[in-house]
Amino acid sequence: MSSAPSAVTKRPSLRRYLKLRHYALRYLDIQIAMLICSLLSGFGSMLSPYLTKLTFDFAYANRDWQLLVALAVAGFVMMLFSQVGSNVQQYLQLYASQNLTFAMRADFLRHLYSLPLSFFHARSTGEHIYRLNSDVPGTSSFIGGIVSTLISPFFSAIYPLLGIIWLDWRFAIVAVVATPIFIAHSRYFGRRQRELSRVTMAEGQRIESEAIDRIAQIKMVKAFGHEKREIRAYLSNQIKLIRLAYRSYWIRIWSGISSGIIDSLFQGSLGLYLGYRVVVVGDMTVGTVIALSMYVVQLINAARRLSGLYQDILNHLVPVDRVLDILEQDNRIKEPLNATSPGPLQGALALREVSFGYSAENPVLKEVSLEIEPGSFVALVGPSGIGKTTIFNLLLRLYDPDCGEVLIDGKPLKQLQLSPFRQQVGIVLQETYLFNDTIHENIRYGNPNASDEEIHQAARQADAEEFIQSLPEGYETKVGESGCLLSAGQRQRIGIARALVRRPSILLLDEATASLSSTSEAKILEALRPRERELTLVVVTHRLAAVRNADRIFVLHEGRIAEEGTHAYLLAQEGIYRKLWDSQFGEKETRAAEL
């Protein structure tokens, strides 16, 4: 999926942003200190043209060298003052934004992990990483400086304006009338430039996440011989980015040329007017002229910044929106406030008239009821896509049923604290996900407190120890990206060991032995078979022979449990199970076995 940041076409909604106000309020004192610093440093820069005027009109005019030295010292102190102010402000900004980034990352990640699986299925991993690495810091540095971002630009325009009014109020009118030209110019080019950078960012991100996806699936790309195609696709995407970079360059060029023209026209006429006042009318001193020109430059710069302020804020709101998109997701699986602790589990599982579909149009389970006794060994069988994995998802509460209830030891799963419940469940998924780490660490993931001996014992039960010891580095062998250095069957056995090392009360095996030989499958199931009711074992498998000894077999058909019973009972029923069995073993063998 592409994960382009949505262009800010929607109007920013203040109410939405106010949800983040506690972050801004957290460092309110620092924000106010920042504002004061920036006002002070602005005040310093405002005084310096005036000092220049005094230098010309009084120190030079009266040949007063003492005054000159005094003014020079005052100017130097002003400059220091201004510098210290702006550096302290930057330090405070860094402090606030770093702390906020840390806090927001924690909140964001906590929220992300709490979201349901379905949310992750619809998005790429790259997108979440991008939000975490780039949008969260973008948001926090914006929020961490929001007060002075909003207020100080106004002051940086007001200061020089005050200076101009103080020196010559008629000239102030000219300056105020001229500033809209500069504002219009910077607005026009600013908008085009920002629009372009937004497109560039969206494209860049899309291209990046596509590239990550393809490189991650390198085996697939190679197997299909698509290397050249992928490289071509990547490069043609890069060409798009290069074109965008050129367009941005041209906007900058035109903006520079036109602003040069406007500036020189303005400064030219300004020079003529001021010269006229000094020489012809004679009512203005040289010092005033110099100070006025300095103030005008300050005013124009401030006006330019002010004109871009709204757009600037909109830009800063792009990452804020993207962070809120996640924080506002609230279809989480929630525990009630008074959730009860499950305590040590007996292992009784039940679905009561459970209906469920991943989407409204596609119901998967229809009023399924089933009952699994604690300490028993049961099997779920049925064709692929019928909903076996879905039942496991519901038993683990990765999803909540649309109707009906899941019961654990007779208590509704919805009422239980999830984490202590899941800690007592071992699951081996259809695909075994291994981390790029050693075999030892991959098994230990199931139970971070497990001792080496427990890890080895789990590996033995999973029929994995033999192959692990035959590897040159044994348990310390690295399994490679997603475990790609091992065979599918080896991965599965490590997955089983990882589930066993938890010492679960309930063990769910979802086609966990599909990549093993039938001998190895039988051996593992025999080893796991609960003997002293210490474990409830639920197995999904396509090989009926492997679960022949199960205490109970549930046959799924068209979203319902069509048949249930022991192997012998189901064979005698001559129903769906019988047909499945016959298709695997042939009718003759079945009859022979029955005899």
Ligand SMILES: Nc1ncnc2c1ncn2[C@@H]1O[C@H](COP(=O)(O)OP(=O)(O)O)[C@@H](O)[C@H]1O
């Ligand atoms: N995350 C998902 N989102 C949407 N549909 C899904 C998802 N997972 C499975 N399905 C659909 O639900 C149905 C049952 O899937 P599943 O329980 O995995 O079947 P199986 O019996 O092979 O384990 C299938 O039709 C499948 O397409």
Ligand SMILES: [Mg+2]
């Ligand atoms: Mg499945």
